[in-house]
Amino acid sequence: MSAVGTRSFHRVHVITWCGVDVSRHVRMSSISKREQLFEFQTMMDSDLSEVIAEQQEEMHSLELEEQQKMRENMKVELLPLMTSDDLASMSELTEDTLLSELSQRYDVEQIYTYVGDIVVAVNPFKSMKIYGDETCNLYQNVQQRSRLPPHIYSTGDHMYRSMRTSSADQVCVISGESGAGKTESAKLLVKQVLHVSRSIHPELQAQILKVNPLLEALGNARTIMNNNSSRFGKFLKLHFNANAAVTGASIAHYLLEKSRVVTQNEGERNFHIFYLMFAGLTPEEKVKYELHEPSDYKYLFNPNIGSTKITNREQNQMKIFFKEVTDAMKVVGFDDEDYTNIFNLLAAILHLGQLNISSDRNGQAEFTNKDVLMLVSQLLSLEPAELAKALTIQVTVTRGETILKPNTVEQSSEFRNSLAKFLYGHLFAWVVKSLNLMLSPSVLSAAAAQLLHESDTFRGTDICILDIFGFENFKVNSFEQFCINVANEQLQYYFNQHIFRWEQEEYTKEGISAPGTFTFADNKPIIELFFAKPMGMFNLLDDETKFPRSSAKTLVDKFNEHCDKNPHYVKSKQQKEPSFSVKHYAGPVSYNCDSFLNKNRDALSDGVLSCIKTSKNDLIQAIVTDTDTEREKTNPQILLDCESPTQAMRKNRIVSNMLRGNRSRYRRSTRNGAPGSGLPSIVDKPTLSRKNSLAKKQSSTLLTVDARPHGLLLPGDGGGGPLERTKSKRAAIKASLRKRPARVIKKVSPTIGFYFKSSLASLMEKMLISVPHFIRCVKPNSLLVPDSFDDKLVTQQLRYTGVLETTRIRQLGYPTRLDFITFMERYRCLQPFSSLLQEDEDTINDSDTCAALLDSLGIKDYAVGNTKIFLRYHHNEILFNLVDRQEKSARALQKVVRGFLARRYFRQALINM
Numbered sequence: 001m002s003a004v005g006t007r008s009f010h011r012v013h014v015i016t017w018c019g020v021d022v023s024r025h026v027r028m029s030s031i032s033k034r035e036q037l038f039e040f041q042t043m044m045d046s047d048l049s050e051v052i053a054e055q056q057e058e059m060h061s062l063e064l065e066e067q068q069k070m071r072e073n074m075k076v077e078l079l080p081l082m083t084s085d086d087l088a089s090m091s092e093l094t095e096d097t098l099l100s101e102l103s104q105r106y107d108v109e110q111i112y113t114y115v116g117d118i119v120v121a122v123n124p125f126k127s128m129k130i131y132g133d134e135t136c137n138l139y140q141n142v143q144q145r146s147r148l149p150p151h152i153y154s155t156g157d158h159m160y161r162s163m164r165t166s167s168a169d170q171v172c173v174i175s176g177e178s179g180a181g182k183t184e185s186a187k188l189l190v191k192q193v194l195h196v197s198r199s200i201h202p203e204l205q206a207q208i209l210k211v212n213p214l215l216e217a218l219g220n221a222r223t224i225m226n227n228n229s230s231r232f233g234k235f236l237k238l239h240f241n242a243n244a245a246v247t248g249a250s251i252a253h254y255l256l257e258k259s260r261v262v263t264q265n266e267g268e269r270n271f272h273i274f275y276l277m278f279a280g281l282t283p284e285e286k287v288k289y290e291l292h293e294p295s296d297y298k299y300l301f302n303p304n305i306g307s308t309k310i311t312n313r314e315q316n317q318m319k320i321f322f323k324e325v326t327d328a329m330k331v332v333g334f335d336d337e338d339y340t341n342i343f344n345l346l347a348a349i350l351h352l353g354q355l356n357i358s359s360d361r362n363g364q365a366e367f368t369n370k371d372v373l374m375l376v377s378q379l380l381s382l383e384p385a386e387l388a389k390a391l392t393i394q395v396t397v398t399r400g401e402t403i404l405k406p407n408t409v410e411q412s413s414e415f416r417n418s419l420a421k422f423l424y425g426h427l428f429a430w431v432v433k434s435l436n437l438m439l440s441p442s443v444l445s446a447a448a449a450q451l452l453h454e455s456d457t458f459r460g461t462d463i464c465i466l467d468i469f470g471f472e473n474f475k476v477n478s479f480e481q482f483c484i485n486v487a488n489e490q491l492q493y494y495f496n497q498h499i500f501r502w503e504q505e506e507y508t509k510e511g512i513s514a515p516g517t518f519t520f521a522d523n524k525p526i527i528e529l530f531f532a533k534p535m536g537m538f539n540l541l542d543d544e545t546k547f548p549r550s551s552a553k554t555l556v557d558k559f560n561e562h563c564d565k566n567p568h569y570v571k572s573k574q575q576k577e578p579s580f581s582v583k584h585y586a587g588p589v590s591y592n593c594d595s596f597l598n599k600n601r602d603a604l605s606d607g608v609l610s611c612i613k614t615s616k617n618d619l620i621q622a623i624v625t626d627t628d629t630e631r632e633k634t635n636p637q638i639l640l641d642c643e644s645p646t647q648a649m650r651k652n653r654i655v656s657n658m659l660r661g662n663r664s665r666y667r668r669s670t671r672n673g674a675p676g677s678g679l680p681s682i683v684d685k686p687t688l689s690r691k692n693s694l695a696k697k698q699s700s701t702l703l704t705v706d707a708r709p710h711g712l713l714l715p716g717d718g719g720g721g722p723l724e725r726t727k728s729k730r731a732a733i734k735a736s737l738r739k740r741p742a743r744v745i746k747k748v749s750p751t752i753g754f755y756f757k758s759s760l761a762s763l764m765e766k767m768l769i770s771v772p773h774f775i776r777c778v779k780p781n782s783l784l785v786p787d788s789f790d791d792k793l794v795t796q797q798l799r800y801t802g803v804l805e806t807t808r809i810r811q812l813g814y815p816t817r818l819d820f821i822t823f824m825e826r827y828r829c830l831q832p833f834s835s836l837l838q839e840d841e842d843t844i845n846d847s848d849t850c851a852a853l854l855d856s857l858g859i860k861d862y863a864v865g866n867t868k869i870f871l872r873y874h875h876n877e878i879l880f881n882l883v884d885r886q887e888k889s890a891r892a893l894q895k896v897v898r899g900f901l902a903r904r905y906f907r908q909a910l911i912n913m
Contacts, residue, residue: 078130078138078149085150086114088811088873095804099795106780106789112150115776115803116810116873119155122778122794123181126786131188136195143881152185152775156192159773161880163461164244165826171464171770175491176777177586177797178470179226179784185775186236186467187212193238193463199246203331204439208238208249210328211435217276217325218428219253221260222269225472227784231257231271232428233468233487235763239441240461247460248441253432254468254759255487255752257480258421259599261349262299265476270300271424272321277346279315280322289347290375299353299420333438341619345427348379352420355391357412365392365412381617390611391415414598415608422604422612426623464770466491466763470777471586479599482591483756485584486530490760492585492801493523498772499806503813510865515812520805523585526568531757535562538753545600545751552578552593586800602752776801814863814870823850823869830882832856857882 084090084101105113106122113120130151139153141161148154159170172189174182190212194205219232233254239247260270269275278286278294286292294310295301310318329339355376356368367373367388377384392412394405407415441460471488472481500520507514530537540558544550556578563569570581570588578593613624778797781788798804818826831853850869854862859878863870871879 078135078151081146081149082110084113085146086116087120087807088114088116090807090811093804093808093811095795095798098798098804098807099791102778102794102798103789103791110149112152114145114150115807117158117815117876118774118776118806118810119150119152120776120778120803121152121181121185122780122789123179123184124786125780125784131191133195136192139192140196141884143884145877152188153192155773155775156189157196159463160193160196160244162771163240163463165880165883166771167461169462169464169770170773171466171767172773172775173466173491173495173767174775174777175468175488175495175801176470177225177779178223178229178472179782180470180777180779180797182467182470182777183216183220183228183230185777186234186465189465189775190236190238194246197238197240197244197246200241201247204246204248207332207439208246210331211236211249211251211439212328213321213324214328214332214431214435215251217273217321218271218431219256221257221264221271223472224265224267224474225782226470228272230467230469231260233763234466235766236465236467238463238465240463242460244461249439250436251432252759252763253429254763255480255483255756256425256428258425258602259478259480259595261421261424262353262417264302265474273325273346274300274350275310276318276322276325277343279318280326281343285343289343289379291347291350297350297353299350332435334434337618338434341617342427342431344379344617345423345619348376349420349423351376351379352416352423355416357392357409357416359409362406363408364406365409367392380612380620381615382611383614386611386614390605390608391419393607394605395607415605418602418604419608419612421602422608423620423623427619430619430623462770464766466767471584473587473589477589477591478594479596479752481589482596483752485582485586485589486756487760488586489523489526489530489584490764493527494764494767495774496520496522496802499774499802499809503809503815506817506868507814510817510868510870512814512863512865512870515814520802521585521800525566526582526584529563529566529568529582537563538757541596541600542751542753545597545753550597552596555596556580556593587796600751600753601749603749776803810873815873816871816876817865817868818871819868820847820850824853827853827879827883829886830857830879 082105084105087093087098087101090097090101102113102120102122105111106124109124109128111122111124111128113122131153135151136153139148139151139157142148142154142157145154155172159172162168163170174185174189176182191209194208199205215234216228216230219230219234220228221231223229235252235254237250237252239249241247260268264270275294278291281289281291326339334342351372354369354372356372357365358368360366370384373388374384377387380387392407392415394407394411396403396405468487468491469484472484474481501522504514528536531539533539537559540562541555544555544558556572559569559580560571564571568583570583572579572581572590579590580593581588581590609624612620615621615624778794780794781790782793847864847869851862851864854869857878859875861872862875
């Protein structure tokens with residue numbers, strides 16, 4: 001027993017402030033809401049009220065003192081507030097006024113500007129002291145956004161609060177042309193989201209942040225438009241538990257530019273990691289890998305096009321960068337063996353390019369530098385004779401007979417380059433896969449896992465950030481630029497649909513008068529040019545790729561024949577080279593088709609792949625295993641009455657979702673267009689031409705089984721799911737699949753175009769089920785220098801991204817649309833006390849109740865539809881601040897009341913002793 005005078009707290013009463021329940025006594029069994037409210041009011045006697053008032057005044061003064069002390073200690077170099085911080089609040093909206101405001105803000109180094117809830121970021125091309133931890137604290141849980149200058153950290157804080165409020169996945173789309181600052185913006189956004197949240201694993205946040213240097217080294221390169229250009233697309237998911245704590249992360253990557261490994265355009269470089277090796281490896285390691293200078297390697301320096309020279313300043317920066325990369329590898333979880341294997345493979349790729357190939361008297365290819373062949377074989381743990389044979393002899397199997405055909409010099413060079421691209425591409429994929437395993441919530445400690453699943457109502461949410469390559473237009477644009485610009489075209493379409501079309505359709509559906517007439521550049525016809533069936537450009541490209549005698553000329557001829565009617569396709573006036581042009585949303589781009597077919601095939605010969613499989617190197621073995629797994633995924637063994645691999649993937653996904661009980665997602669996946677959306681389909685069956693030869697070839701890649709979706713047990717599903725099937729039915733289906741003879745024909749490797757369409761469809765599906773946020777990055781000049789604002793270049797970007805129309809619709813429109821039930825569930829706690837007493841169960845969630853709540857809060861200029869309440873973009877901030885204030889009051893009330901009741905209970909217990 002405690003001594004007399006000791007303050008003791010006992011859990012006697014529990015008071016909550018959530019939804020409609022304001023107070024609940026632990027001994028209450030079943031009483032009405034009205035009685036609960038009256039009892040709560042009666043319990044607040046004068047003595048208790050005085051205690052509450054004193055406690056609240058004390059807490060308020062302490063909060064003010066702590067905030068003032070925090071701000072005095074902060075040394076944050078933030079600019080003063082400006083009248084143009086939010087372009088949507090401007091009275092005059094023209095293209096000239098927007099350009100003028102952005103230019104004036106850029107002159108005073110205010111690079112961020114709001115357009116309602118959208119952020120426009122102008123790349124400063126220099127370091128700025130506005131991204132420290134102090135600034136992160138300043139933009140954490142911001143109650144009123146207008147009190148602070150615009151900042152990308154505000155978006156991170158808003159995404160996190162939106163996730164906590166709505167319990168819905170969030171996605172941020174960072175867009176802009178190459179060199180606009182998307183990669184840096186993505187890193188800053190991740191930093192802020194991790195800062196405002198908390199992690200259940202002490203080292204998890206550091207691991208996630210360390211992912212960036214590693215992926216930049218392997219996936220970024222210098223181009224003529226950007227010194228640190230992303231040559232792949234990255235979709236980062238931050239996973240949160242029910243308590244809004246970070247539990248892990250995962251990364252999806254798209255379309256790595258593997259051709260850069262073997263060749264680069266004039267003024268450009270290979271991936272960063274190759275140059276970092278020469279700057280950061282120790283002399284002993286360089287001797288081990290037999291590395292000399294970057295200029296000695298053909299994959300890094302091409303005298304015919306004048307590769308860029310590395311300056312002393314760059315050399316020092318590369319040393320620092322290499323140290324960041326190696327530190328990141330250690331923090332994330334790569335061990336010494338992984339470190340050695342990675343750089344061993346990178347060195348092997350460089351030495352592959354040094355293999356000199358010439359022809360003997362019979363015209364057969366042979367290697368003239370046997371020492372390099374020995375070195376490459378040693379680094380790859382292969383037999384030199386086997387590697388030489390795989391690269392100089394082509395093996396084909398026809399009707400059970402093996403035919404060996406010597407390669408020409410050109411063919412062997414192509415085999416060598418294909419091997420280099422294969423190794424690097426799969427090394428990158430292996431690194432990403434390893435990062436996902438290390439950052440997965442499944443590898444957390446037992447205590448963390450217990451915290452993660454501490455509630456029966458656990459539902460994890462994600463904050464996703466898309467950092468993808470920007471729009472590109474070089475002197476010579478090839479297959480990579482074609483895919484990159486198509487991806488940007490799809491993202492622009494997604495932006496247009498979300499900001500303009502879907503919002504206008506919602507007004508009509510809900511019976512609300514549109515706040516204004518908005519026009520925007522609809523790029524749907526361009527999307528159809530690429531993905532329409534059966535004559536979309538990607539289908540035509542895949543069709544032509546299947547034929548061995550096809551050429552760049554036949555491909556262009558096919559484009560001209562089938563795409564000429566689309567106003568966005570332009571035939572080339574030059575007959576000397578095979579090319580065409582496309583009028584993209586960002587401007588016309590001319591594409592050279594010389595390497596389209598080879599890059600689309602991107603096939604490694606069976607002989608070379610078989611040789612690589614004999615390697616004794618653990619990393620190469622892992623790469624080969626992943627390759628086989630990907631082939632199995634791409635060519636599923638069970639085909640449900642499909643005409644193409646794409647339809648098989650789509651139906652397998654639908655059935656998989658059904659097995660997991662996700663019926664709502666099943667319904668979305670069966671709509672027309674892209675899975676789960678109203679977007680035009682970007683994945684469909686390929687072109688049926690030349691007597692349906694392509695359809696026959698692609699369908700022949702699969703095992704065809706007559707099985708129905710409800711009776712299918714997919715590989716990897718483990719039989720899970722709520723479908724009403726008995727074990728005997730499952731066993732019967734499995735047995736029938738084993739006994740039934742399958743029709744197996746020669747496999748055809750999927751093309752890069754097929755992978756690209758599939759990954760883009762998957763990306764859009766992920767984005768469409770999340771609440772979107774947008775950051776528009778703007779490139780101020782093409783010289784990549786600070787303090788230079790090119791009006792013409794910026795105007796062009798503002799036009800094709802639709803910033804002016806976006807500003808207008810954010811100024812006049814209703815971006816937030818909540819159905820009545822969701823609105824009341826989220827904001828019912830803001831109702832006046834008298835309204836709670838007079839509530840009727842029949843009208844608790846109707847339009848009049850929602851309108852009355854908003855009116856009582858002094859919120860005007862909203863709209864009420866048939867089933868939803870429509871709010872302006874700034875209403876969200878007002879409502880969130882009111883709820884946050886209410887929650888703080890509830891916590892203070894709980895603290896005071898619990899303490900008061902515990903003390904009274906304890907005093908009564910002492911009296912009764």
